[in-house]
Structures are given as C-alpha cells and as structure tokens.
Amino acid sequence: MKSTTFRSAVGAVLTAALSAVVLPVSAASAAENAENPAAATTVDATTARSFGRLADAVLTQRTAALLDDGRSARRAAPLAEKDVRLSAGQTRTEETALSSLRARKARLAALGEAYTSADTRVAVDRIRVAAGHATVQATETTTLTYKKVRGDEPPTTGFQAHHRLSFAATADGKWQLTGLTSTDDGPLAVNEPGTAPVAARTTDLPEATRAAISVPSRPQTKPAGSYDYAAMASYAEKYWQNYNPAYRKFNDAGGDCTNFVSQALKAGGWAHSSGDYDDYRSWWYDTSYQSASWVGANEWSWFTLDAKRATNLANVYYMGVGDVMQMDFDKDGSKDHTMIVTYRSASGVPYLTYHSVNTYRKSVASIIASYPNSAYYAYRT
Numbered sequence: 001m002k003s004t005t006f007r008s009a010v011g012a013v014l015t016a017a018l019s020a021v022v023l024p025v026s027a028a029s030a031a032e033n034a035e036n037p038a039a040a041t042t043v044d045a046t047t048a049r050s051f052g053r054l055a056d057a058v059l060t061q062r063t064a065a066l067l068d069d070g071r072s073a074r075r076a077a078p079l080a081e082k083d084v085r086l087s088a089g090q091t092r093t094e095e096t097a098l099s100s101l102r103a104r105k106a107r108l109a110a111l112g113e114a115y116t117s118a119d120t121r122v123a124v125d126r127i128r129v130a131a132g133h134a135t136v137q138a139t140e141t142t143t144l145t146y147k148k149v150r151g152d153e154p155p156t157t158g159f160q161a162h163h164r165l166s167f168a169a170t171a172d173g174k175w176q177l178t179g180l181t182s183t184d185d186g187p188l189a190v191n192e193p194g195t196a197p198v199a200a201r202t203t204d205l206p207e208a209t210r211a212a213i214s215v216p217s218r219p220q221t222k223p224a225g226s227y228d229y230a231a232m233a234s235y236a237e238k239y240w241q242n243y244n245p246a247y248r249k250f251n252d253a254g255g256d257c258t259n260f261v262s263q264a265l266k267a268g269g270w271a272h273s274s275g276d277y278d279d280y281r282s283w284w285y286d287t288s289y290q291s292a293s294w295v296g297a298n299e300w301s302w303f304t305l306d307a308k309r310a311t312n313l314a315n316v317y318y319m320g321v322g323d324v325m326q327m328d329f330d331k332d333g334s335k336d337h338t339m340i341v342t343y344r345s346a347s348g349v350p351y352l353t354y355h356s357v358n359t360y361r362k363s364v365a366s367i368i369a370s371y372p373n374s375a376y377y378a379y380r381t
Contacts, residue, residue: 051136056122059140063191065101068114068147087176100193104369111365114147132169152346159359161189185255186337186356190366206302209312211378213368219348222320229322232268233342236353240360250295258338259295260355297335313378316364319350328375
C-alpha cells in the first residue's frame with residue numbers, strides 16, 4: 001500500500017487533533033459491521049488516513065511532553081466520550097506514558113538538555129484487517145530542536161521509529177486504538193516511554209570496563225589518533241537514515257547498529273582483520289558474508305579490546321568524535337547496542353548517531369535520562 005504522510009507541528013493544539021479523529025469502518029461494510037464488527041475485512045482510504053492521523057496525534061503528544069515550552073500535553077477528558085476514541089486501557093497507558101516522559105524531561109533538564117520545538121511525520125506503511133481487528137504498521141520521523149542551554153548544542157536531533165498500532169472494531173462499527181508498540185531494536189526513541197527488564201548473565205570472554213555517566217568536573221579532550229575521525233562522523237551522518245546500498249542490512253536479524261558502526265570505522269581507516277567468521281579476533285566484511293565481530297555488539301567489543309583497536313574510557317563524557325559507546329540495557333553482562341559519536345559540543349557533551357532506531361546526533365545526556373539504570377561502555381578509537 002502506498003504510504004500516506006502526515007505532518008504535525010508539536011506546538012499545535014493536540015486535544016483538538018485527537019478529538020477530531022473519526023474512524024468509521026469501510027463504507028461498503030459499515031452496516032454489516034455495526035451488527036457484527038468481527039466481519040470487517042477491509043478499511044477504505046478515509047479510514048486509513050484516520051488511522052494515520054490518530055497515530056500522528058498520539059506520537060506528537062508524547063513528543064510534546066518533552067518540550068521546554070511551559071505547556072502541558074494533556075488529552076481532553078471528553079475524548080473517552082466520543083464515538084471514536086482510545087480504548088480505556090490505552091487511555092491509561094498513554095497517561096502513564098506522558099508521566100514517564102515528563103519525568104524524563106526533568107532528568108534531561110538536570111543534565112543540561114532541553115528541546116524547544118519538534119516536528120513529527122507519520123507514514124502508514126501497511127494495514128491488515130481480520131476478524132474485526134486492524135493492525136497498522138507506521139513509520140514515525142521526528143526532528144527535535146535543541147534549546148541553547150550552554151550555547152554549543154547542535155541545531156537538531158532526529159530519529160526514525162517504527163510502530164505497530166492495534167485497532168478493534170466496536171459494536172457500533174467504529175474503531176478503538178487498543179495498543180501502540182515499537183517494533184525497533186536498540187535504545188528507545190527519546191519520546192518512547194518504558195524501560196528494559198532486569199536480568200542476570202555473565203560472560204567469560206574479554207570484558208569491557210563500565211563507564212561512569214555523571215558529568216565530570218573537568219572535560220577531557222580527545223588526543224590526535226591514527227584514524228580519520230571526521231570521516232567516521234561524516235559517513236555516519238550521511239547514512240544514518242538512507243542506508244549505504246553497498247552494505248547488507250541487519251534490521252530483521254537482531255539489529256543493524258554494530259554493522260553501521262563498523263562501516264563508519266572502516267570509512268575512518270579501520271583495516272580488515274582476516275580469520276574465521278565466528279572468531280571474535282577477526283573483523284571483516286565481503287560481498288557474501290562478514291565476521292561475527294562486524295555485526296555483533298559483544299563480538300565487536302571482544303575484537304576491539306583484544307586487537308587494541310580501542311581502549312575503554314572511564315566516563316561517557318570523555319568520548320570524542322569517532323569514539324564508540326555501547327549499552328547493556330538490563331545489566332545482564334551482554335551488550336545490546338552500539339553507537340558512534342559524530343559531534344561533541346564545546347562544553348564536552350558527546351552526540352551519538354546510530355541505526356536501530358535510526359538516530360542523528362542524540363546527546364549522551366538524553367540516552368542516560370531514558371536509561372538511568374543501564375550499563376554503559378565507552379571506547380576511545
């Protein structure tokens with residue numbers, strides 16, 4: 001199905017956007033579905049657009065909860081009384097989500113970061129209807145403008161996130177949103193609420209040293225190295241959203257984050273290291289396959305430390321352009337995500353660019369604010 005794109009300014013009146021959404025079932029089957037909503041098998045173009053508008057309104061409302069504009073992003077109480085509405089359960093979920101995001105906003109402020117405005121675009125990629133239930137796959141593209149708290153922040157940060165929305169037909173032939181979940185691997189988008197569960201696991205392979213996440217009293221400058229760090233950053237910022245067709249994608253095979261960072265490191269001068277594909281001491285990519293360390297977060301760390309391609313830093317704020325950060329979301333001893341620094345402000349804040357979720361110049365502060373209990377590893381390349 002051809003994507004339909006919707007734009008919204010976060011500063012708009014969100015209550016009106018949500019309240020105005022009308023989601024009838026297809027005109028051809030409306031009468032039948034009014035008596036038997038489980039009979040719905042299709043939706044028309046109007047309904048498809050309405051699904052997109054509702055997704056846009058909810059995601060925009062979440063983003064607005066992070067903005068430093070003094071306005072609250074509240075859902076109007078009468079929304080639950082409308083013919084078309086979020087389900088009661090989803091209403092509670094969104095209220096909890098907004099509370100979580102406002103807490104994240106406060107953590108960001110404590111770390112010296114805020115956003116003044118944002119723009120959200122939602123594209124409906126696919127709709128499937130069966131037995132009175134509709135599943136909508138949608139892509140969100142959001143850009144946030146950094147507030148000049150210190151004065152040296154980059155202009156913007158951005159990300160692409162993929163969502164699955166679940167709708168259920170009601171007895172009167174309308175639709176209710178019953179679920180909204182992210183389908184991406186990797187760190188949450190900054191407007192996505194939630195935390196990872198805690199588990200326990202250890203590994204006997206080369207261990208990275210955790211990095212502190214508190215703002216140091218004295219920033220550390222990255223010394224000159226043997227690699228082209230500007231080329232690493234340029235590569236990552238060129239392909240963060242539009243993937244380089246010269247490489248395979250791994251979004252559907254555990255995530256593309258480490259593959260993307262490996263590409264950027266190669267662009268900056270990292271040389272292939274030959275060996276068996278499953279030997280973490282090798283690091284390579286060719287037209288038919290690649291080493292496990294090229295695409296795997298843990299294997300990349302093991303290779304990097306064993307080969308002395310990089311060393312661990314004591315604090316994530318010590319990272320400079322071309323350095324790499326990894327996260328262990330649930331502190332189970334297994335690294336879950338890999339990112340590369342593509343910008344560093346004059347006051348010493350690193351900004352990371354990565355795949356899964358495709359993200360451009362996200363500050364380390366905003367990542368810590370979203371995952372205050374995760375384990376962090378910083379690598380000086």
